[in-house]
Amino acid sequence: MTAADREARVVDQVSKQLFIGGRWRDAKSGATFKVEDPSTGSVLCEIADAGTDDAFAALDAATAAQPTWRKHPPRERGEILRRAYELLMERQDDLALLMTLEMGKPLAEAKGEIAYAADFFRWFSEEAVRIEGGYSVSPNGQARFLVMRQPVGPAMLVTPWNFPMAMGTRKIGPAIAAGCTMVLKPAQQTPLSALALADILREAGLPEGVLSVIPTTDAGGVTEPLLRDGRIRKISFTGSTPVGRKLIEQSAEQVLRTSMELGGNAPFLVFDDADLDAAVEGAMMAKMRNIGEACTAANRMYVQAGVADEFARRLTERMGALKIGRGTDEGVQVGPLIDAKAREKVQGLVDDAVNRGAKVMVGGGPSDGDGYFYRPTVLADVPQESQLSHTEIFGPVAPIIPFQTEDEAVAAANDTEFGLVSYLFTQDLGRAFRVSEALDAGMVGLNQGVVSNPAAPFGGVKHSGLGREGGNVGIEEFLETKYVGIAGID
Known part of the structure; x- marks a missing residue:
């Protein structure tokens, strides 16, 4: 097989459709957009271009799946992530080539990113069974305090083009471990890695509706309506500070939990x-x-x-x-x-x-x-x-x-x-x-x-963002704390 034939094969084996509710489908409008090889300026393929209707279909799927997914046994959530880790490593060469074609980084670096990306799934597969709460006696001894951790709910994930696989797993891993459903909007320049990742998670046993992937050329038109809808309860974004500020403004209306990994200097x-x-x-x-x-x-x-x-x-x-x-x-x-x-x-x-x-x-x-x-x-x-x-x-x-x-x-x-x-x-x-x-x-x-x-907390201060990804604290971004006061105990 020639190098050109192999390149064509790794692009051809990725679905060019949207992934919504566990199924591949075209954009409702039928629209597509071109994915370019930045090393040549040539077109690699065309991808389904999600619109607002598709975004709401993805949100409907996430909302419908959330009640069941939050009850899914933590050990099984972790095993899905572990299987996905193994599949990523098995297919490291093809996935690295795919990333190099759509993003441009040297193949050796792309292989390193696949391993780095896979490690987030391995790390959070272990964190899924370590979600802890607490139990204590009130100061006056007449009540008990029960503290439990629960998934925050459906999450909107927005990832950049520069690390198209690792930024996906860094967000998807803790969301799956915590029991949150997700709608992922990858960067327009690099949708192929995200679509390949969705297929790997499907193969690893992720239930229908837990993850939807909606590439689009209209980022604002797709994300803003979802953030204002009220059913999304969390947004995790990696990208520029100006866009992050805008998303924080949009999230304020529904008082969403936000994780923002923004610019650096x-x-x-x-x-x-x-x-x-x-x-x-x-x-x-x-x-x-x-x-x-x-x-x-x-x-x-x-x-x-x-x-x-x-x-x-x-x-x-x-x-x-x-x-x-x-x-x-x-x-x-x-x-x-x-x-x-x-x-x-x-x-x-x-x-x-x-x-x-x-x-x-x-x-x-x-x-x-x-x-x-x-x-x-x-x-x-x-x-x-x-x-x-x-x-x-x-x-x-x-x-x-x-x-x-x-x-x-x-x-x-x-x-x-x-x-x-x-x-x-x-x-x-x-x-x-x-x-x-x-x-x-x-x-x-x-x-x-x-x-x-993956084992260390990643994030910044000032205008570089809010929250942390990775490490022991990474899963905290997808969990709410609930306190139950128990009275009548002498």
């Missing part, structure tokens, strides 16, 4: 006592994971003046050696950005920094050929007032900003409305604790360039 601090080899390696991971298209990507690299030049030299050498190309090609380390608009944004930020005095060490512009490629770029001596010091880049650009003192570095790192993750490299134990505590972020990577882990 991650600082990456390197002190002069750091292990420079480890810092450069960490910078490559924090910057170039997913081609820089990640909310956790290192956005501003603050390097103490004594090591700034050497750090820049080493990072430039590493970035300049990366192989750019279609993610399916052997040895490729940098794929395309998601679309032309994304590439234009990155170029605008680089141009602004250069016009303000930044020095291009490597890269600085798009690469030749088809697709939305941008060369890995290092900018030295970036002014703090440049736009990319305050804007999420979402591309393979590493701006280096020198600093003198610890206080200066912390102040600059915190000078943003965002607070998702910060990175810190130092071998001084006291400094490690001081700076970790001083950074305004929901997560800190101390001497490491990747913080994401």
Whole structure:
């Protein structure tokens, strides 16, 4: 089988319909939209384009299934997730290729994401049987307090294009474990991974109506009516801060539970006592994971003046050696950005920094050929007032900003409305604790360039969001607390 034949096969084996109430169906309007390969600009396939009627059909299915699903034995809910985990791992190669075709990331990274995505199902399969309550005696001894945890109810899940499988499992896993039904709206750019995931969960034994998947080109027209309907009781969203703010406003009418994993502007601090080899390696991971298209990507690299030049030299050498190309090609380390608009944004930020005095060490512009490629770029001596010091880049650009003192570095790192993750490299134990505590972020990577882990709580502060996903607290986002007071006990 040729590479082209295999690519066609993995696309063909995914349903192009909506998944509603456990069944595949066309959009009621008959509308479809095109899914593009960002490395070539060519069309992979056409997908059913959900409208408002389809969204309400999905909500009807979720509402009808909720009373039975909430009573489903926790052990069986966990076993469904465990079977889905095993199916994801068995089909890792095909699912990774599918993701690379619709999103662009190199195949090795896509395989890593499938494993990461599957681990959320494995983690929450174990959490399903650990939903605990409480029992205590009232202070006066005359009553008893019974505390129970129950599913919040039907949930709306909205996922982004940059991690199309992992962001789905990170939300679906705890919802299934908690006993919530779901309506999932995946990103328009990457619906195939979500549709493949729906089929895997169906095969793993998920009952009809528990999960519906409705790709659409009209995100607002599909989600807003559901949020205002009153039957959805929870929304979990990963995406930009402006869209998150809008969804919070819409959720207020029905006082919905909200989880918001929003934008980032991650600082990456390197002190002069750091292990420079480890810092450069960490910078490559924090910057170039997913081609820089990640909310956790290192956005501003603050390097103490004594090591700034050497750090820049080493990072430039590493970035300049990366192989750019279609993610399916052997040895490729940098794929395309998601679309032309994304590439234009990155170029605008680089141009602004250069016009303000930044020095291009490597890269600085798009690469030749088809697709939305941008060369890995290092900018030295970036002014703090440049736009990319305050804007999420979402591309393979590493701006280096020198600093003198610890206080200066912390102040600059915190000078943003965002607070998702910060990175810190130092071998001084006291400094490690001081700076970790001083950074305004929901997560800190101390001497490491990747913080994401299904067993750890993921989320930010300030305008980076509300709530946490993963870890022991991830399931809490899908549970309500009910207190029962028992009187008449002497």
